Amino acid sequence: MKLVVVSAGLSVPSSTRLLADRLAAAVRRQADADVEFVELRDLAVEIAQGLTTGFPGSALGAAVDAVSGADGLVVVTPVFSASYSGLFKSFFDAVSGFDKDALAGTPVLVAATGGTPRHSLVLDHALRPLFAYLRSVVVPTGVYAASEDWGAEGLAERIDRAGAELAGLMRPLVAEPTGAGRAEEPVVVPFAEQLAALRGE
Structure with a gap:
C-alpha cells in the first residue's frame, strides 16, 4: 500500500511537518505502507505556473501522480486567517484541475497546526468540505495541534486514533x-x- 503525506508548512523546521511525520508513523504502526512525502513549499513556483498555464512542471507532475495514485492521504496545513493556507488550496486546485477524479474515493486524514486552540474548527469548517467536494473519504478523527498541544496530554492519543482509522480504510x-x-x-x-x-x- 502507498501512503502519501502532503505538508504545507513554510518554515524549517516546521510544526506542520512534525505533525505530518507523527501521523505517518501512526498509520505505519497499523498498516504496512510505503510512505512518500510531498512538501508544498518546494513546489510553490510550479503550482503557480501550473495553475496559470494548465500544464504541470516535472516536480508538480510527480506530486500530482503520487497523490492520485495513493491508497491513503495525510494532509496537513498551517492555519492562515482561520482557514487552510493558500499554498495548500492551490495545490489541490491544481490536482483537481489536471484530473477532476484524482481523489475520488481516496481515504484522507485531515490535520492542521496553529498558534491558538481557537482555530481548531478549521478541520470541520474548511478541510472536510474541501475533501468532500473532491469526493474523498475523510476519516472521522481530524487532528489539530496548537502551539500549547505539543507535549500536552491528548495529542498523542488523537494522532494514534486518526492513524488507525486511516489504516483501516486503506486495508482491502x-x-x-x-x-x-x-x-x-x-x-x-x-x-x-x-x-x-x-x-x-
Whole structure:
C-alpha cells in the first residue's frame, strides 16, 4: 500500500511537518505502507505556473501522480486567517484541475497546526468540505495541534486514533470464499469496489 503525506508548512523546521511525520508513523504502526512525502513549499513556483498555464512542471507532475495514485492521504496545513493556507488550496486546485477524479474515493486524514486552540474548527469548517467536494473519504478523527498541544496530554492519543482509522480504510476488505472454494485464498476486494457497492453503483 502507498501512503502519501502532503505538508504545507513554510518554515524549517516546521510544526506542520512534525505533525505530518507523527501521523505517518501512526498509520505505519497499523498498516504496512510505503510512505512518500510531498512538501508544498518546494513546489510553490510550479503550482503557480501550473495553475496559470494548465500544464504541470516535472516536480508538480510527480506530486500530482503520487497523490492520485495513493491508497491513503495525510494532509496537513498551517492555519492562515482561520482557514487552510493558500499554498495548500492551490495545490489541490491544481490536482483537481489536471484530473477532476484524482481523489475520488481516496481515504484522507485531515490535520492542521496553529498558534491558538481557537482555530481548531478549521478541520470541520474548511478541510472536510474541501475533501468532500473532491469526493474523498475523510476519516472521522481530524487532528489539530496548537502551539500549547505539543507535549500536552491528548495529542498523542488523537494522532494514534486518526492513524488507525486511516489504516483501516486503506486495508482491502478480505471476503471469505463461499461453497467449494472455502479452501482457496481469501478474495481481496479493492477499496474502490467497496465504495461503489456502498453507493449502489
